[in-house]
Amino acid sequence: MKNINICIIGSGLAGLSAAYYLKYKYNIEIFEKRERTGGCLSSSKTKNGYVEDFYHHFFEGDSLLISLIEELSLKEEMEWLKGSTGYHVNGKNEPLTTIPEIIRYPYMTFYEKFRLGMLTLRAGEYDIEKLDEVTAKDFIEKECGKGVYNSFFEPLLRSKSGEYSDKVSAAWLISRIAIRSNRKSGGEKLGYLRNGFESLIESLEKEILDSGCTIHTNTPAEAITKSENGWFVNGKEFDLVINTINPKKFCQLGGPNIGEFIYQGAACMTLGLKRDVLNGLYWVNMKDKAPYGAVIGHTNFVPYERYDEHIVYLASYFSGKPPEGIQEQMLTDFKTRFSLKDDEILWNRIFIEEDAGPVYMTGYRSKIPGYCIDGIYYAGMFSEANYPERSMEGSIAAGKKVAGMISEAYSG
Template identity: 55%
Template sequence: MDICIIGGGLSGLAASLPLSETQDVTIFERRPIVGGCLASYDRGNYQIEEYYHHCFAGDRRLFSLLTDLGLSDRLEWLKGSTGYCVDGTIHPLTSPIEILRYPHLTIVEKARLALLTLRAKNFDLGPLDDVPAREFILEHLGEGIYASFFEPLLRSKFGDRRDEVSAAWLISRIAIRSDRGVEGERLGYIRGGWHELIDAMAERAQSRGCRIETDTPVTAISRKGDCWEVNGQVFDAVLATVPPQEIGRLIGTDHFAAIPYQGAACLTIGLDREVSQGIYWVNMKDPAPYGAVVTHTNFAPRERYGEDIVYLASYFGEQPATGLKETMLTDFCRRFSVPKESIHWAELAVERLAGPVYTTGFRHLIPAYEEHGVYLAGMYSPPNYPERSMEGSIAAGQEVAARILEGTDA
C-alpha cells in the first residue's frame, strides 16, 4: 500500500514510523527541513528550536518513543521559573513568597487563584467547552484577577479572539502547568535540543524505506478511482497533518470543517547578556509587540550555547504585522536596555497555521481520523484537545497510523 503523508511535523513523523514497517510511505514537507513547529536553527556549534518547547511529566507516549529511539538518557528535568512584567517592572512569581509579594493582586485574589490551580485537574472539561474563559474567570475569580492576570495572557495568546476562547482550554492549560515546586515548574527537555528527536524519527523512518521529500509543498490533490493523486503521484491513501480546510481547498471541496487557527511569530535572539532577572518565562502585561519573553538560557544551562538565548513570542490572525522583526527587536532593546551591538543574531520564525484557537464549541469541530476518504491527524485531533502538546501530536500520529493499518488488514 502506497501512503502519502502531507506534513513532516511531529504527527506526520510519528505516523510514518509504524506505517513504514509494512507499507510504502512518502512524506511531502513544504519546508527545507522536517519538524514543523519543532524544527531547529543550526547555529554551527549548537542547535536551538525555532519555537520554544518542553514536555511534561505525564507525556507517556513521548517517553516511550524516546526509549524506542535510544534517547531516553537525553531527557532531563529542569525548573521553569515565571514572572510578570507590569509597568516596566519584572515581578517574579515562582515561589509562594514571590507570589505573596506580587502587588497587583490582593491576598484574597491570590488565595482564589491558588485554589483554582489546585482544583484544575479535577474539573469536568466537557461542560466548560461551551463556557467562554472570560465568563468563567469573572464568575469564579472576579474582575480584579481577570484584569490584572488573565486578560493580558489571553490577549497576548489570542488577540481579538480572546473572548471566544473556552474555559475548557483555560482550565486544561492551568492543569498541565501545575507540576510546580518552590523553585518553579518541572519541565522536560532533551539535552542537546529537540532536533535529536526529530532527526532520530526521520532517520528511523527512512531506514524502513520512507521517502521524505522536503521543499515540496502539496499543490494538488484529486481522487482517481479508489486512489488519490498528489502532486502527480498516485497513492492508495492520504494522511494530512495540516488543517482539514487546507485539504478541502486543495481538493476543491468545502466538505471539511473549518478549524479556527492562528499564526505564530517567534523571534529568537542570541545576545551577550541576561535580561529577565534569571527568570525563564516572563509574561507581558505591559503593551508590547510580543506577549512573553522566554529566556531559554534561564532554563537550559547557558554554557551549552556560549551566549544567552531569548524568545519573543507573538501570535496573529491572518497575517503578521509588516516589519514585525524590526519592531520586536527595537522594542526589546529599548525595554530591556540592550544595546544593538549586544545582539549576536536574531531570526524570526513565522507560521501562518501554528495552532488551533480553542473557541467555545471546539470539541464539536474535531474531525474524525478519517473523513471523506482522507486520513487526518494533527494539532486539531482528539489527543490535542483542549490544549495542544508534543504528547498530543505524537498520540494523534500513532492513533491514525493504527487506523490505517487496521484497514490494510481488513
C-alpha cells in the same frame, strides 16, 4: 503489505509519528513545504549546538513522547529542569514562582491571590466537556473575580488569541493550568533533551528513511484529486492520504471539506544576547502591551554554559498574515523595553508559521473531526488528541492513532 502507497502531508511531529509507526508495513511518501522536517519542532544551529525555532518543553505526564524518546535510544538525553515564571509589568520583571514571590506581587490583592491559588489547586477537577461552552473570561470572572481576570489572565489571553481572546473556551484555559500545576519549590518540573529536540526529529527522520520511505522537502502538496482507487497528490496516485495541515488549506488543495477551523499564526524571534535581561526567569508574560506576548529565557531553563550565550525567544501570535515589519517592531521594542544596546545583541532571527494551530473557541469540541473521513486520515493540531491543549504528546497520539487504524484496516 508494502504495495499500499500512503501519502503524508506535513512533516511535523504528527506526520513523522504516523510514518514511524507505519514505516515497515507500507510505502510512505511525506510532502513537506519547508526545507527541513519538524514543522514547529524544527531547530536551527547556534554557536554551540541547536536551538528550537519555536520554544518547547515537555511534561512528566507525556507518556507517549517519553516512550518514543526511549524507543529512539534517546533516554540518556532526557533531563528534567525547572521553569520559573513571572510578569513584566511597568518596566519590571516580577517573579511569580515561589509562594513568597506571589505574596509580594503588588498587582493583585491577597484575596485575589488566594482565589487564583485555589483555582490552580482545583484545575484537574473541572469537567472539561462542560467548560467547552463557557468562555475563559466568564469562567475566570466567576471563579476568581474580575480583578484576577484583568490583572493576570486578560494579558495572557490577549497575547495568545488576539481578537478571539473573549471567545476562547474555559476548557482550553483550565487544561493549560492543570498541566502546568506540577510546581515545586524553585519552579515547574519540565522536560528537555540535552541536545535539543533536533535529536528527536533527526532520529525519527533516520528511522523513516532507513525503512525505505521517502521524504520530499521543499515540496508542498499543491493539488489533491480523487482517483478511482484512492487519491492523486501532485499528480501521483496513492491508496491513502494522511493530512496533518490546516483543514481549510487542505480543502483548498482539493481535499474534502470537513468544517471551518480558525487557525492562528506564530511569529517567534530568537536572539543571542551578551547578558540576561529576565533576572534568571524562564517564562515572562508581558502584562504591558508589546508586539510580543511573552519573553522566554531559554538559557534560564537550559544551562547557559551549553550555549555560551544568553538565548531568549519573543513569542507573538497573529490571525491571517503576520503584521508588516513584525521583525523590526519586535526587535526595536525589545531593545527599548529591556535597555539593550545594539552590541549586546549577538544575533537574531525570526520564524513565522501562519498555521501554528487552531484557536479553541467555545463549542470547538463538537467540531472535532473523526480520524478518518471520506478515505482521508486526519492527524493534525485540529484532532481530538490535541484537544483541549495542543502539544507534542497530542501530536504523537494523533499520528499513532491513525497509524493503528490504517494497520487494522489493511492488515490483510
